[in-house]
Amino acid sequence: xxxxxxxxxxxxxxxxxxLQVLAKERSDQTPIWLMxxxxxxxxxxxxxxxxxxxxxxxxxxxELAEEVTLQPIRRFGFDASILFSDILVVxxxxxxxxxxxxxxxxxxxxxxxxxxxxxxxxxxxxxxxxPVYETxxxxxxxxxxxxxxxxxxxxxxxxxxxxxxxxxxPDQGAAKSWAYRAPDEFQKLIxxxxxxxxxxxxxxxxxxxxxLQIFDTWAGSLPEPAxxxxxxxxxxxxxxxxxTRYPLVPIIGxxxxxxxxxxxxxxxxxxxxxSLDTGMSLNWARDNVQPMVPLQGNLDPxxxxxxxxxxxxxxxxxxxxxxxxxxxxxxGHGIVPxxxxxxxxxxxxxxRGFKA
Amino acid sequence: xxxxxxxxxxxxxxxxxxLQVLAKERSDQTPIWLMxxxxxxxxxxxxxxxxxxxxxxxxxxxELAEEVTLQPIRRFGFDASILFSDILVVxxxxxxxxxxxxxxxxxxxxxxxxxxxxxxxxxxxxxxxxPVYETxxxxxxxxxxxxxxxxxxxxxxxxxxxxxxxxxxPDQGAAKSWAYRAPDEFQKLIxxxxxxxxxxxxxxxxxxxxxLQIFDTWAGSLPEPAxxxxxxxxxxxxxxxxxTRYPLVPIIGxxxxxxxxxxxxxxxxxxxxxSLDTGMSLNWARDNVQPMVPLQGNLDPxxxxxxxxxxxxxxxxxxxxxxxxxxxxxxGHGIVPxxxxxxxxxxxxxxRGFKA
Numbered sequence: 001x002x003x004x005x006x007x008x009x010x011x012x013x014x015x016x017x018x019l020q021v022l023a024k025e026r027s028d029q030t031p032i033w034l035m036x037x038x039x040x041x042x043x044x045x046x047x048x049x050x051x052x053x054x055x056x057x058x059x060x061x062x063e064l065a066e067e068v069t070l071q072p073i074r075r076f077g078f079d080a081s082i083l084f085s086d087i088l089v090v091x092x093x094x095x096x097x098x099x100x101x102x103x104x105x106x107x108x109x110x111x112x113x114x115x116x117x118x119x120x121x122x123x124x125x126x127x128x129x130x131p132v133y134e135t136x137x138x139x140x141x142x143x144x145x146x147x148x149x150x151x152x153x154x155x156x157x158x159x160x161x162x163x164x165x166x167x168x169x170p171d172q173g174a175a176k177s178w179a180y181r182a183p184d185e186f187q188k189l190i191x192x193x194x195x196x197x198x199x200x201x202x203x204x205x206x207x208x209x210x211x212l213q214i215f216d217t218w219a220g221s222l223p224e225p226a227x228x229x230x231x232x233x234x235x236x237x238x239x240x241x242x243x244t245r246y247p248l249v250p251i252i253g254x255x256x257x258x259x260x261x262x263x264x265x266x267x268x269x270x271x272x273x274x275s276l277d278t279g280m281s282l283n284w285a286r287d288n289v290q291p292m293v294p295l296q297g298n299l300d301p302x303x304x305x306x307x308x309x310x311x312x313x314x315x316x317x318x319x320x321x322x323x324x325x326x327x328x329x330x331x332g333h334g335i336v337p338x339x340x341x342x343x344x345x346x347x348x349x350x351x352r353g354f355k356a
Numbered sequence: 357x358x359x360x361x362x363x364x365x366x367x368x369x370x371x372x373x374x375l376q377v378l379a380k381e382r383s384d385q386t387p388i389w390l391m392x393x394x395x396x397x398x399x400x401x402x403x404x405x406x407x408x409x410x411x412x413x414x415x416x417x418x419e420l421a422e423e424v425t426l427q428p429i430r431r432f433g434f435d436a437s438i439l440f441s442d443i444l445v446v447x448x449x450x451x452x453x454x455x456x457x458x459x460x461x462x463x464x465x466x467x468x469x470x471x472x473x474x475x476x477x478x479x480x481x482x483x484x485x486x487p488v489y490e491t492x493x494x495x496x497x498x499x500x501x502x503x504x505x506x507x508x509x510x511x512x513x514x515x516x517x518x519x520x521x522x523x524x525x526p527d528q529g530a531a532k533s534w535a536y537r538a539p540d541e542f543q544k545l546i547x548x549x550x551x552x553x554x555x556x557x558x559x560x561x562x563x564x565x566x567x568l569q570i571f572d573t574w575a576g577s578l579p580e581p582a583x584x585x586x587x588x589x590x591x592x593x594x595x596x597x598x599x600t601r602y603p604l605v606p607i608i609g610x611x612x613x614x615x616x617x618x619x620x621x622x623x624x625x626x627x628x629x630x631s632l633d634t635g636m637s638l639n640w641a642r643d644n645v646q647p648m649v650p651l652q653g654n655l656d657p658x659x660x661x662x663x664x665x666x667x668x669x670x671x672x673x674x675x676x677x678x679x680x681x682x683x684x685x686x687x688g689h690g691i692v693p694x695x696x697x698x699x700x701x702x703x704x705x706x707x708r709g710f711k712a
Binding site: 170176180226258278288298299301302305314 | 578637644666667670688
């Protein structure tokens, strides 16, 4: 009896909850991970970040990138680990000048014409990003067996807003201006980013990524026709290329702010799951999107900062509305630096306390 | 015959297209006006703005505010004229220190606790805002007979993001933090703003406003439960109070970024029309919202900047999708300073070229 028990323990199958949910199978618990879970809210991250010097050095030094990716897994035992990297490594790899200023975010040398696009070089991408793939290979070995490894890239539209604008902007004015003034020129940039993204995601899968997420942070500001052309179409091409090579690797889409266009995005791109932003109606998503694909989301990162009663109510609302169908708990946007780590620990316990 | 014709001309009823559409009646043309149509894209505005010195002086000097309100009507013959003012005149009237810095936007002395709320004085509001109501009275006399006069206010949640944060912010973090940390405290601020908004809108109607619009610019970042509490509930109370006093004055809501929650917003607040943001799916809105109330929107302000073929395609898409049911043409957000006035002229012609 004793012996049998210990044998059964040794051969027990360790569930990968994230993959179970993405396969629309039942899981014993709702899986949880957080966008930007490796980040400034953790003192151990700030330490490594300071040692690295620049943000891109951190992204491109496999032992450091591996370390910060693992930090939140050690602390909180999330069900998934997302590679520590940035959506702007792709324009950097294409040859654009990309920097990160402390407290200011990314600063790029803006590309605003065909001559600028012509200088970008697709052939550089996978060579330049070898350190990122090395990080993925390391993580594949160092992560706990139950932790799913997620690779990612920015969607072409969102990356283009930085490529063209040179920095974040409230209205994505620079990219939109080009897209509206000369859509066929702008399309060339999107096409190049589609190709670069396919290469970058493919290499992440080759290195060991088990799931991919495509972040289209600025999709929601596009009018419907432009959303179809610059958000849905590029994602569709990326998903289609990835599916041809890696039909079993699930892809999660995150068309932030897409509102009711989420259903079109899911249907037309062929993604396996969709991440919902903070403002999305969960009742609507449960009725209209969850029957199509598993959902992920969408606690307000500022509820995680606040903690306490309101956070617990927010978690309960999400779990009660979405938790009975395929669902991955996450935030509606990235975790913010002022988040107390203790609140993250409490969140994980809360979500695990709900039985699916 | 000649005589009869001239008599008929003299007694011809001049249609107010905006009011026709809001009454769900047929209009000979789709009415058009633009959010922030009196503004920096017009050289004649910049001239008056410079003369006024400060932005609030412009808002509080009836002859100047009247003049800038009339400027776009003279140029473009819009179907509606929106009072030139600002959503932050309400906190200013309540006694908060409000300023506007060139190129930086509003700067307020932040209110972040109950003691700060206690210093705000509802009794000051309508006295302090007499110059605004005087502007409305002047406009009532000076506007062309076919032009509908719109009064407005910011919604309590959106005004609160400035009251608490002291300025615009990408995530409304300060207001959310308070709302999540101590929702009952924050509710007191919302309640005060509800009362102040009712007073302010009522006075605008008394002075001659024929339609009201409530701007909830930051509604879209609220999670569903907070959206119900801080966006829908306050708007419902404001609409209900206004309807009791002025049952025939239509109210347009603008819960920007609300996505599929727009239907709940319309149903529960009791507004007569809803303004759609740039990113809203028009097919979805036509099928799900237009059967409830007339729609307004939603050309991307940056398509108006670009002009040309893409702007014409954008206008055609909107008119073909929404123009056959009660519809008011507008932008999806305020007009931006870099807009060429010629493009606005072309837009008005384009919209008038479509027959409803």
